[in-house]
Amino acid sequence: MQQGREVAVLRLGHRPGRDNRMTTHVGLTARALGADRIVLAGSADGPQETIEGVTDRFGGPFSVEQTSEPKAVLRRFEGRVAHLTMYGLPIQDVEGPIRRAHREEPLLVVVGAEKVPFDVYERADWNVGVTNQPHSEVAGLAVFLDRLFEGRELDREWIDADRQVIPTATGKRVEPADEDGGD
Numbered sequence: 185m186q187q188g189r190e191v192a193v194l195r196l197g198h199r200p201g202r203d204n205r206m207t208t209h210v211g212l213t214a215r216a217l218g219a220d221r222i223v224l225a226g227s228a229d230g231p232q233e234t235i236e237g238v239t240d241r242f243g244g245p246f247s248v249e250q251t252s253e254p255k256a257v258l259r260r261f262e263g264r265v266a267h268l269t270m271y272g273l274p275i276q277d278v279e280g281p282i283r284r285a286h287r288e289e290p291l292l293v294v295v296g297a298e299k300v301p302f303d304v305y306e307r308a309d310w311n312v313g314v315t316n317q318p319h320s321e322v323a324g325l326a327v328f329l330d331r332l333f334e335g336r337e338l339d340r341e342w343i344d345a346d347r348q349v350i351p352t353a354t355g356k357r358v359e360p361a362d363e364d365g366g367d
């Protein structure tokens with residue numbers, strides 16, 4: 185988003201086929217709620233295509249990459265790392281320090297699928313629990329980003345969109361996006 189440093193999301197443990205829908209939703213949630221880019225670990229051609237298609241139609245900026253070396257992504261990331269896990273410290277206790285750090289440095293938000301290797305817990309600057317109950321990487325990411333941006337992501341502008349949704353109380357209204365590039 186426009187304010188603060190870059191926010192990237194690293195999606196670990198994608199299992200081709202089986203996780204396609206969940207990985208796609210992680211990417212769409214990252215985009216919609218203010219992250220700048222997502223890195224998908226493993227072969228995730230379908231999710232990448234879907235997320236990029238949504239960005240083409242509804243705007244960005246947002247980019248999608250794939251990596252076969254997620255550990256190298258973590259090791260080389262020049263910034264701070266927040267790993268979302270049910271075993272982590274409560275988000276309400278660590279969101280302040282994370283927000284303050286994000287004013288100065290890029291932030292990588294890591295979410296898993298299956299079991300996450302222990303070295304991710306060790307590399308993370310914060311292991312963050314969105315509750316300490318098991319749920320979903322999509323839900324965890326959504327709550328985390330909303331806390332990080334304190335709701336500002338809900339009012340963001342979209343660049344280079346083909347179309348825009350006009351909010352209505354009832355029904356569906358979609359129009360060509362304004363030509364000035366905003367929304």
Ligand code: SAM
Nearest residue numbers: 268269270295296313314315317319320321324
């Ligand atoms: N045992 C796993 C764990 O470490 O959280 C649960 C696996 S869960 C199916 C897949 C992913 O959802 C996790 O890797 C984590 O990123 C996210 N997740 C699930 N519950 C969470 C919670 N309470 N807080 C934060 N993230 C959570």
